[in-house]
Amino acid sequence: MNWKRKDLLGIRDLSKEEIVFILDTAESFKEISKREIKKVPTLRGKTVITLFYEPSTRTRTSFEIAAKRLSADTINISSSTSSSTKGESLKDTARNLESMRPDAIVIRHGMPGAPHMLAGILDSSIINGGDGSHEHPTQALLDLFTMRDKKGRIEGLKVAIVGDIAHSRVARSNIFSLKNFGNEVICCGPPTMIPPHIETLGVKVEYDLKKAVKKADVIMMLRIQKERGGTSYIPSTKEYATLYGLTKNHIDMAADDVIVMHPGPMNRGIEIADDVADGPSSVILDQVENGVAVRMAVLYLLIGGEA
Numbered sequence: 001m002n003w004k005r006k007d008l009l010g011i012r013d014l015s016k017e018e019i020v021f022i023l024d025t026a027e028s029f030k031e032i033s034k035r036e037i038k039k040v041p042t043l044r045g046k047t048v049i050t051l052f053y054e055p056s057t058r059t060r061t062s063f064e065i066a067a068k069r070l071s072a073d074t075i076n077i078s079s080s081t082s083s084s085t086k087g088e089s090l091k092d093t094a095r096n097l098e099s100m101r102p103d104a105i106v107i108r109h110g111m112p113g114a115p116h117m118l119a120g121i122l123d124s125s126i127i128n129g130g131d132g133s134h135e136h137p138t139q140a141l142l143d144l145f146t147m148r149d150k151k152g153r154i155e156g157l158k159v160a161i162v163g164d165i166a167h168s169r170v171a172r173s174n175i176f177s178l179k180n181f182g183n184e185v186i187c188c189g190p191p192t193m194i195p196p197h198i199e200t201l202g203v204k205v206e207y208d209l210k211k212a213v214k215k216a217d218v219i220m221m222l223r224i225q226k227e228r229g230g231t232s233y234i235p236s237t238k239e240y241a242t243l244y245g246l247t248k249n250h251i252d253m254a255a256d257d258v259i260v261m262h263p264g265p266m267n268r269g270i271e272i273a274d275d276v277a278d279g280p281s282s283v284i285l286d287q288v289e290n291g292v293a294v295r296m297a298v299l300y301l302l303i304g305g306e307a
């Protein structure tokens, strides 16, 4: 496939063929991280800026590691230490950064559509590292990569997505990609955390966790998005944990070879029990490992050019 995109703004925009192409490219990059010298010259001379207006451990770090393993130069900017604290707008910040001729800007912002706005005004490739409760495309890509790696396929799976669906960009991006591949997706959580009319995206809704995970091939747990007011949608965290916390009992109801996923950060004892998070069904750290290969693939395909 001839990759022609300038930006990666959402997984909803990507065809099945494009997604498989990214995953296959990531597969070829995964081995580099296992070498003693974890570096190839593929993106030598390229510059990648990560511009994060929200906290991150996994996404920001793995983009930086991915860029460095491909020999790109990386600069990390977080809003708390940038001139946005002095009142500079996102548009002005972005235009100033563009003047220094980066090749790609990875942006995380609380405002849905912020990456799309930048993509419209900048020549640099823009990668959405999470925009509000809208999309988190590289998370969905690494989740698909992990499912394909562990289950041998990304079609014909029964996937239960459990938690604060309403505020989750991870849920939204995964729903788009999983439905694109014709999977059965069940969204489960308290009624206040399930967006109205979500069935129009082709998913089923289930309020009972035991029913949602029955014979599931994949259980994807989400945390309550406190930063988007998630806790005000439930009577108490204790009640939430009782009704929607994943325990060993739920694993026994799922498919024998179920995998448990979580994008992180986890709130142990709330949405997931310790012995599940660290148990044999958990692929949570595999997701993190695969995130590096997937982000290497995304950077390579967007800014690698013919080289």
Ligand code: CP
Binding pocket: 055, 056, 057, 058, 059, 060, 130, 139, 263, 264, 265
């Ligand atoms: N999954 C994810 O986006 O994690 P971070 O917030 O740590 O980047």
